[in-house]
Amino acid sequence: MKNNQHQSIWPSENYLHQIKKLKALIGEDIFLVELRPTYSNMAIRHTDKKYKLLAVIDFPAPDPASGLYPHNILLDDGRGINLGRIARISTDTAFGPSKEQIVFEDNFYLNKLLSAQHRVSKKSIAATSKKILGEILGGQASSQITINSRYSHSMHNTKGMADKKII
Numbered sequence: 634m635k636n637n638q639h640q641s642i643w644p645s646e647n648y649l650h651q652i653k654k655l656k657a658l659i660g661e662d663i664f665l666v667e668l669r670p671t672y673s674n675m676a677i678r679h680t681d682k683k684y685k686l687l688a689v690i691d692f693p694a695p696d697p698a699s700g701l702y703p704h705n706i707l708l709d710d711g712r713g714i715n716l717g718r719i720a721r722i723s724t725d726t727a728f729g730p731s732k733e734q735i736v737f738e739d740n741f742y743l744n745k746l747l748s749a750q751h752r753v754s755k756k757s758i759a760a761t762s763k764k765i766l767g768e769i770l771g772g773q774a775s776s777q778i779t780i781n782s783r784y785s786h787s788m789h790n791t792k793g794m795a796d797k798k799i800i
Contacts, residue, residue: 644703651737652704655689655722658736662686664727666720668739670700672768673761677720681727685709 662683669676688707692715695703702717722737723730 648702652689654736655686655704655706658686658724659688660685661724663736664723664730665714666722667714668718668720670718673765679727 663686664681665678665684667678669678685708686706687709690705690707690713692701692703692705695701700717701715704716705713706716706719706722707713716737716739719737720739721730721735723734724736725734
């Protein structure tokens, strides 16, 4: 089997190794970096809150296309979280853990969401707003959305009220 074919097997050997490390920590305190999918983006929840890991359990319906991994973790706050919704689990510290302190890590999300520079522009804000409004108004309505914009070059200039269609 070629190396690149071996890497495409899901879940990877690295994932299975991380599951063994997690199971060894049952009953111990851990720190999470959680993923929160929303309509417009994938958000990160990164706090200094400790959780006690109560169990690592099999998830009966894993789906790589929707980001559901084959395992859940059960925490002392009553939540069960699929590992596909976690970017990192560490011990001893929530922020800046060493390699030895990292028990589980989803490199794709960490690289894309935590360390990537995000560029915000009027165009990106308009596209995101249009998408959200379109979903709220029923999908196809998004092509008809207009925003009332005021363009002025100084505080004395009150001209320029216009309806601007978002493209």
